[in-house]
Amino acid sequence: MKISYDVIIVGTGIAGLQTALHLPKSLSILVVSKDYAWECNTFYAQGGVAVAVDSEDIALHVKDTLEAGTGHCDSEAVEVLCSNGPLAIQNLIKMGFEFDKDKKGNLLYTKEAAHSQSRILHAGGDATGRHLHLFMMQQLPCPILYNTQVTDLLIDENRCYGVRVFHADKIFNIYAKKVVIASGGVGSLYAYHTNARTISADMQGICLSHHIKLGDMEMMQFHPTAFVLGNAVRKQLLSESLRGEGAKVVDEEGKRFLFDYDERGELASRDIVSRAIFDYKQKHHKEVYLDVSSFPEEHFKQRFPSIYFNMKNIGYDLPMQKIPISPAFHYSMGGIKTNLEGRIVEIEDLYAVGEAANTGVHGANRLASNSLLEGMVFSYRVAQDILKSIDNPKEKKHFSEAEDILIKEGDKELKNELRNLMWSYAGIVREKANLEKALKRVDEMLELSIGKLLKLRLLVSKEIIQSALKRKVSLGAHYMKEEIHT
Ligand code: SIN
Numbered sequence: 001m002k003i004s005y006d007v008i009i010v011g012t013g014i015a016g017l018q019t020a021l022h023l024p025k026s027l028s029i030l031v032v033s034k035d036y037a038w039e040c041n042t043f044y045a046q047g048g049v050a051v052a053v054d055s056e057d058i059a060l061h062v063k064d065t066l067e068a069g070t071g072h073c074d075s076e077a078v079e080v081l082c083s084n085g086p087l088a089i090q091n092l093i094k095m096g097f098e099f100d101k102d103k104k105g106n107l108l109y110t111k112e113a114a115h116s117q118s119r120i121l122h123a124g125g126d127a128t129g130r131h132l133h134l135f136m137m138q139q140l141p142c143p144i145l146y147n148t149q150v151t152d153l154l155i156d157e158n159r160c161y162g163v164r165v166f167h168a169d170k171i172f173n174i175y176a177k178k179v180v181i182a183s184g185g186v187g188s189l190y191a192y193h194t195n196a197r198t199i200s201a202d203m204q205g206i207c208l209s210h211h212i213k214l215g216d217m218e219m220m221q222f223h224p225t226a227f228v229l230g231n232a233v234r235k236q237l238l239s240e241s242l243r244g245e246g247a248k249v250v251d252e253e254g255k256r257f258l259f260d261y262d263e264r265g266e267l268a269s270r271d272i273v274s275r276a277i278f279d280y281k282q283k284h285h286k287e288v289y290l291d292v293s294s295f296p297e298e299h300f301k302q303r304f305p306s307i308y309f310n311m312k313n314i315g316y317d318l319p320m321q322k323i324p325i326s327p328a329f330h331y332s333m334g335g336i337k338t339n340l341e342g343r344i345v346e347i348e349d350l351y352a353v354g355e356a357a358n359t360g361v362h363g364a365n366r367l368a369s370n371s372l373l374e375g376m377v378f379s380y381r382v383a384q385d386i387l388k389s390i391d392n393p394k395e396k397k398h399f400s401e402a403e404d405i406l407i408k409e410g411d412k413e414l415k416n417e418l419r420n421l422m423w424s425y426a427g428i429v430r431e432k433a434n435l436e437k438a439l440k441r442v443d444e445m446l447e448l449s450i451g452k453l454l455k456l457r458l459l460v461s462k463e464i465i466q467s468a469l470k471r472k473v474s475l476g477a478h479y480m481k482e483e484i485h486t
Contacts, residue, residue, distance in 0.1 A: 001145075005030045006390060008163055008176040010150050010203060013042035014375030015354025016182030017136040022383030027390065029142035030174065032165065034183075034198045037144055038133055041184050041196050041355065042372065045129030046239035046306065047112055048122035049099075049376075050369035051085040058082050060116055065370060068114045068269050069363020070476035072216070077361035080340055081370065081377050088376040089121065097135050099123050112240035112368035114269035120369045126239050126304045132372065145174075150202065151406060151452065153179065153350065154399045155210050160350035161397050171403045177394050178349050178386050180342070181207075182379070185332035185355040186220075189461055191423035192228045193329035194237040203356060205456025207336050208463060212344060215358035216334035217460075218467035218478045221366055222428050223330035224273035225249070225290050227311070227323055235328045236310055238290055240368045243267065245303070248291045249277065250322070251284065271365045271477045274327035278428045281326070289322035327428055331355065331371060333362040333477065334467070342382035349394070353382045364476020407451040414445055415454055418461060426465050431481045439465045 006027040009016045020029050033039075052058040061082040066073050093099070099121040100108045111118040123131035145167060152164040154173060162175035183203040187195025204214055225243070227236040243249070243266040249258050261276035262268035268276075277288050292300065300319040301308050311318050335358035338344055342351040342359075352358075354375045361374055425431075425438035442462045446455065472484035 002028075003173065004175040006176065007178045007180065007386060008032060008174060009180045009182055010163065011040065011182035011184060011354070011356070012037040012144065013040035013182060013184055013354060014132060014136070014372055015356070015379050016180065017133075017140060018376055018379035019180050019182060019353060019382050020142055021136060021139055022380050023386065025141045030176070031140070031142060031144045032148050032150060032163065033144050033146050034149055035147060037137060037146070039196045039198045040133070041187075041199060042129045042375065043133045044194070044196060044234070044237065045132075045372055046126040046237055047241045047369045048110065048120040048128045049089065049372040050112075050115065050120050050367065051089045051373055052082055053109060053117070053119050055086075057117065057119060058086070061085070061119065064114060064116050065361075065367045066363070068365050068367035070365055071363070072219075072476060073363030074360025077340055077359040080381075081361050081374060084377045084380070085373050088373065088380065092376065095139065097123070097132070100125065110241045111244035113243060113267050113273065114367055118244075120241060120244075122241070124305070125302060126241065126306045128372070130306070149406070149453075150183075150206070151403050153206055153210060154397075155347060155350075156397055156399070158346060159348040161399065164399070164401065164403060166403070166406060171401055173399050173401055175396075177390055178351065180382060180386075181336060181350070181352040181356050182354050183356050185335070186460055186464070187329055189419065189422050189457060189464070190329035190427065191419040192226065192235055192326065194223055194226050194235050195329070197233050200453075200457060201460040202453065202456050204336060204463075205459045207344075208459045209456070210347070212346060213337040214334060214460075214463055215337040215360070216364075216467070217463045218471050219333035219362075219364050219476060220329060220426075220464065221270060221331040221333060221477050222274040222327040224270060224277055224327050225325045226328035228326045228328055229324060230314065236307075237330075238307060238323060238325065239304070240270070242290065242292060242304065242307070246294045248294070249273070249325070250289050250291050251280065251286045254291075269365060270368060271479070274428055275479055277325065278327055287324050288326070290325045291322045292319040293322070295319040329423070329427070331366055333364065333366055334358055334464070340381065341385035342378055343385060351382050351386070353378050364478060404452040406453050408449060411451050411454045414448070414450065415457065418442070418445065418457060422461055422464070426461070426468055429479055429481050430468055432469065432484050435465050435469050439469070
């Protein structure tokens, strides 16, 4: 196998694949995939891609994004996202991608929480991510190295030279002029999450072990409507667009209690709806449901085919039957700190993009369906930035291939304990005493004889907890039950 490339991209979601697609075919590019390429969050995205419907809507899209972000967004990053969005979508359509259209051939836009108007494009009904992923895979001009765990970044004197990987039972180094981290967020740190099983914060942990800064790690987003019963690792997401198109959140008696929490009811922003459901369940000890019975059956099947079939497989007859719901971890606004070109400024030749990155574009709470757009817009900027210096001469370096033991006996139990700890103590509602308990236990686990992969998870969990403790008052998705006043 070739061990030197121009560009290595870690991750096969929209951010990684689009970066590869934006680079010229003359470059040698390797995409590294931890599992099958479709085991990424993009593949499971349901709602769609948020984009301004016309030039006048750009300012409104900016406003909605900033408001959902609760004043914590980087406004320049939001401007970049919303103003470049329409062109990114036009380019995708020009390449041949088909979003859902009405009978006259007009693009269909749906609405999701906290959007002031319908501006979410979708494909295959609720299978937007799957359609996009397949389309990008079909265009991909470069190889993918499957079943490959990145175990380290090859960094010397603040410059990145490649990655160390575990593949086919071997540890070895792969060198590159530029490395792009597009490996997604941190879903597997939480007991209940909607993420692909590969999303376990390894790259964020590797960055921490090299003293690379993460930003906004207290900002973890919980999706209000997931079906969490059963043993599936990835919990079944019930798209925001269901509520955007009329689904109701009700209790056992059919009461639409969300209006007691916010006048926008089902259409309040994601953090508000998640907290309301969590609080209502705790206070009233009642089951909470998503009621989709207002949808005509044929329309439901056509508009939400994935949800229809997935729920049918586990015995739910939709749209007639109500679905028991709970919030679940969904998205990390926090990530590896980058500038607006995706560059990790403290390390030369290293980039992060998509959910792995923290540009500040989502602030304290991501506006629904802004993440696929983020992947498209920022991957283009990363590719452009790479091209500026890809031809510069780069010294060749050789790194040792010695690596710590990745997994040790007992790690699985500790990993599950960590998931429950994070869900209970660093989840939707936080308290100082609980965060401190979590921190103490994470520190204890870090002292144990554990494998490297668990250590990386623990480092990122610790960062989330410490960031939550530092932010003493509630903001967006970071909610402190009792704010800290010392
Ligand atoms: C959804 O379909 O509700 C998810 C959309 C998103 O996470 O942006």
